[in-house]
Amino acid sequence: MKVVVWGTGRTWFQYKHFLKNNIEIVAFVETAPMSGCFLGKKVIMPEELTSVEYDYIVIFSVYQDAIFEKMRQCNISENRAITFNQYGEYSSFVRDPFHRKLKNMRSRRENAKILITGLSYHNEGIDETKFDDPVVNMAMGSQDLFYDYEVAKYVMRTQNGGGISYCIIGMSYYSMEYDYSKSCNAQWIIRYYPEIADAHNMMDSAFFPAYAEKEIRRLSQYEYLSGIFETGRQDYEFSEEEGKRIAQTDFNKCYPLTIFENKCILNEYLTFLEDNHIKPIIVIMPAHYYYTHHVPPERKTLFYKSLNEVLISHRVQVLDYFDTYECPDAHYYHVSHFNEIGASVFTEKLIQDIRW
DSSP, X not given: OEEEEEOOSHHHHHHGGGBOTTOXXXXXXXXXXXXXXXXXXXXXXXXXXXXXXXXXXXXXXXOHHHHHHHHHHTTOOSTTEEEHHHHHHHXXXXXXXXXXXXXXXXXXXXOOSEEEEOOHHHHHHOOGGGSSSOEEEOOOXXXXXXXXXXXXXXXXXXXXXXXXXXXXXXXXXXXXXXXXXXXXXXXXXXXXXXXXXXXXXXXXXXXXXXXXXXXXHHHHGGGGGGGTBOXXXXXXXXXXXXXXXXXHHHTOOOOHHHHHHHHHHHHHXXXXXXXXXXXXXXXXXXXXXXXXXXXXXXXXXXXXXXXXXXXXXXXXXXXXXXXTOOOOGGGEEETTEEOHHHHHHXXXXXXXXXXX
């Protein structure tokens, strides 16, 4: 397949590895005059595209609106133009962690005894194969307390309420201030549909089924992107600068109303577990020093203030490893996420620390 790449800047270098190896780049496009070649390929102006043979134009640039306007000015068809945003949407859509996890759970011969909910830290950082009892890990990237609770209720209904004795509730210091349905990734709430058809604060749930079905149809049309891009895990930068950037992004929150709502949700979640004779354990995952020392101490203070106001009515073991767990750099693939080796070693420690 032949493609023209529009953009030679930071976005290209950040995401170029997602292009499949069998893709042939025939030229690069830049709106600003640029002589010679780039990475051994000719650099052309938009006006020259009509003389180039290609299958798709792949846009690696944050200035997509300006690029599409330029294409219209040059009478270049937009039908064969692909943005990296479209790939990002399709990649998230096809990974669909919720339904993949449900499929794995339903394929088992025995019910799980241990349920895990939480964020990506707990999805990738807890190795369920290390436990003696069957585990269903329903932690997922970007998941908040509301969907933790909804997922837990769904799993209980699926298992007819039987089998589960322990629930690991994965949290972060920002969990009380985090609402998935109000975040920049809110559109991915469709991953829970149709099993969970509650849009929380994103929209009136009466309209959610129609919205979700329309989005699923739209994203299904991007299937052809699988022939252009890899859909595996991104290679992340592992550095002090990256740790600072991620920490600042994660903790750029100040939402008192969300804190109040999440305290109510957590209280309901814990009560639900207790009513079903399930022991809850709250776990805050470790992160690398590059990340942890850029988290302001007051965020931890605020988290525990909110958490303790809920726990005063419950008996819950809290295991906080955030900046106290020591391990080699080689156990992380990202400043806040374990790789498989790190997950395996950490889980052995976690199993020892839980009061079963």
